[in-house]
Amino acid sequence: MTSVLLQPEHEFETQDIFVNMGPQHPSTHGVFRMVLAVDGEVVRDVLPYIGYLHRGAEKLCETMDYRQGIGFMDRTEYLAAFNAELSYVMAVEKLAGIEVPERAQWIRMILCELNRLSSHFMFLGAFGVDVGVLGTSFTYAFREREVIFDLFEEICGDRMMYSYFRVGGLAWEVTDNFVARVHQVLASARQGIEDLDGLLTANEIFQARTKGIGHISAADAIDWGMSGPSLRATGVSLDIRRDEPYLFYPEVKFDVITGTNGDVYDRYICRLQEMYQSIRIIEQCLQRLQPGPIVPERMSRLLRTPPGEVYLRTEAPRGEYGVYMVSNGGNRPWRCKVRSACLSNLQALRDMTVGHYVSDAVLVLGSIDIVLSEVDR
Amino acid sequence: MKGLIRSFLTTGSTFLRKPVTREYPETHRELPERDRAFPLLLWDQDVHEPFCTGCHACERACPVECMTVMMKDNPAHTSQGGTSSRRKIIDKFWIDYGRCMRCNICVEVCNFDAIGMNNTWSGHESSTADRLDLVMDLQQLLSQSRAGAVKPWIAP
Numbered sequence: 131m132t133s134v135l136l137q138p139e140h141e142f143e144t145q146d147i148f149v150n151m152g153p154q155h156p157s158t159h160g161v162f163r164m165v166l167a168v169d170g171e172v173v174r175d176v177l178p179y180i181g182y183l184h185r186g187a188e189k190l191c192e193t194m195d196y197r198q199g200i201g202f203m204d205r206t207e208y209l210a211a212f213n214a215e216l217s218y219v220m221a222v223e224k225l226a227g228i229e230v231p232e233r234a235q236w237i238r239m240i241l242c243e244l245n246r247l248s249s250h251f252m253f254l255g256a257f258g259v260d261v262g263v264l265g266t267s268f269t270y271a272f273r274e275r276e277v278i279f280d281l282f283e284e285i286c287g288d289r290m291m292y293s294y295f296r297v298g299g300l301a302w303e304v305t306d307n308f309v310a311r312v313h314q315v316l317a318s319a320r321q322g323i324e325d326l327d328g329l330l331t332a333n334e335i336f337q338a339r340t341k342g343i344g345h346i347s348a349a350d351a352i353d354w355g356m357s358g359p360s361l362r363a364t365g366v367s368l369d370i371r372r373d374e375p376y377l378f379y380p381e382v383k384f385d386v387i388t389g390t391n392g393d394v395y396d397r398y399i400c401r402l403q404e405m406y407q408s409i410r411i412i413e414q415c416l417q418r419l420q421p422g423p424i425v426p427e428r429m430s431r432l433l434r435t436p437p438g439e440v441y442l443r444t445e446a447p448r449g450e451y452g453v454y455m456v457s458n459g460g461n462r463p464w465r466c467k468v469r470s471a472c473l474s475n476l477q478a479l480r481d482m483t484v485g486h487y488v489s490d491a492v493l494v495l496g497s498i499d500i501v502l503s504e505v506d507r
Numbered sequence: 508m509k510g511l512i513r514s515f516l517t518t519g520s521t522f523l524r525k526p527v528t529r530e531y532p533e534t535h536r537e538l539p540e541r542d543r544a545f546p547l548l549l550w551d552q553d554v555h556e557p558f559c560t561g562c563h564a565c566e567r568a569c570p571v572e573c574m575t576v577m578m579k580d581n582p583a584h585t586s587q588g589g590t591s592s593r594r595k596i597i598d599k600f601w602i603d604y605g606r607c608m609r610c611n612i613c614v615e616v617c618n619f620d621a622i623g624m625n626n627t628w629s630g631h632e633s634s635t636a637d638r639l640d641l642v643m644d645l646q647q648l649l650s651q652s653r654a655g656a657v658k659p660w661i662a663p
Contacts, residue, residue, distance in 0.1 A: 198570035201610035266518060273527050280539075287543030287624065287660075293610045301611070302662035305541075328517035332510030 146174050153182050157260055157492040160502030171487045176480045183506040191466040196222050196297050196433050204291040206468055207504040209252050212245040213446035215295040221442040221453040222297045226435040233422040234299035239377045240415045243408040247319050248278040249447035250401045253499045254326045257398060260496035261339050267329055274322030281315050297433055299425035309416055316409050323405050340395040344482040344494035355474040358449025359400040360498050364392030370445040382414040394497040434461050448472050448499055470504040535628050540660045544630020545604050546613055546622050550653040554590055556583060557649055558621030559597040565613035565622055573606035600648060604633060604641040614661055623659025
């Protein structure tokens with residue numbers, strides 16, 4: 131005799147339900163809203179909504195001169211403000227044809243790589259929380275990040291919004307004990323990376339949560355215009371520092387870390403290994419650092435650029451951060467457009483999330499390491 | 508299992524380290540000399556008047572237009588029987604700390620070293636219940652420097 135319950139007269143019809151996530155949600159890393167179409171626990175579709183943090187930073191830059199725009203570039207990518215500033219000032223320098231003194235370039239390189247470290251620390255900490263390590267990884271990462279920020283504060287006075295790079299060089303000279311302090315910070319950072327590596331990488335629970343989740347193929351990643359560690363995790367060896375060098379990157383040795391599977395775990399490993407490479411770059415920079423001027427000898431007080439257009443891209447922690455600038459000969463850009471890596475990386479969110487559980491959607495979003503102020507600008 | 512043990516060993520080893528946190532409102536970290544909070548006007552202790560002549564340089568250079576400057580003839584100028592060499596002097600000055608983005612440009616453009624970024628904790632702990640209280644007038648901007656409480660670092 132069979133039970134009636136096991137043999138229904140007709141099949142159940144199920145309907146996807148929509149789950150709203152954000153804009154005020156701790157795991158969206160900012161004000162990002164996505165609506166998940168959920169079939170039970172499985173995500174069937176993702177509808178992202180961006181624009182909650184739109185401030186019109188690009189348009190604001192068009193109303194003010196080149197020095198005033200630097201502060202707004204800080205705020206487009208606040209976790210790696212030095213890298214954002216670098217793209218902007220280098221675009222203006224290219225437009226105006228300004229030669230930057232050697233010492234200023236080395237210091238820029240050191241600060242940008244340190245900023246990459248602090249940004250990746252932020253990723254490791256927040257990603258650990260997404261996976262479910264509660265606060266441990268977050269506190270470890272923030273401990274090291276604060277050490278780096280202390281150094282930034284000693285040099286340029288602010289912990290996040292530096293406005294330290296200027297067109298032509300730097301705003302002022304670094305502190306006298308700069309080299310010794312950077313060595314201190316690097317020692318502490320290396321310890322911090324090892325702590326986080328030990329806490330997360332080999333952990334079986336962490337691996338079970340991250341391996342095989344959020345897979346994207348190399349071809350798809352290129353089609354979506356992804357860049358940075360998210361692209362390199364798919365196996366594409368593309369690093370603007372190596373392929374389209376700026377500053378003195380051709381003169382230092384470093385490896386471009388690539389993954390194989392393009393899943394969440396690979397994106398994590400890529401960033402983790404990249405931090406060791408950053409330390410390697412900084413150590414080589416410190417050896418090459420010579421005393422000298424930090425601004426060109428001949429600089430007009432009010433900078434005017436010749437008419438023209440320029441696109442300059444650099445490798446920010448999240449990928450290609452480009453600045454496209456059109457000048458009509460005045461002291462302010464006629465058009466200033468920021469190509470943000472986060473926006474392009476975020477496009478692939480649907481491809482990576484569909485088919486996984488709701489809890490993994492959080493992981494995928496965390497693994498592409500978005501900064502919403504850079505997405506919306 | 509091996510990975511889990513490694514995780515526990517990592518957390519275990521950090522128990523033995525010195526804590527890096529502070530009881531914030533009770534104890535304050537020492538700020539570096541170059542620390543940047545909000546801009547302040549500086550007081551010339553020799554002739555007992557502000558350095559500022561009200562030349563509008565900072566007002567024009569400010570990216571967020573947070574300053575309002577008005578100048579007047581200096582009543583203490585030598586031609587008026589005083590001791591000051593400043594022909595013009597600041598009359599009224601407002602800085603809206605709610606708008607200021609602490610970019611240091613006003614300090615850079617000032618020809619008289621008359622404005623500087625507050626590098627003490629008083630600049631960081633400036634929360635108010637009303638945002639109009641963040642608009643500082645001349646007296647408020649000068650009072651700390653006049654009392655000798657701050658010595659802002661100005662880039663050479």
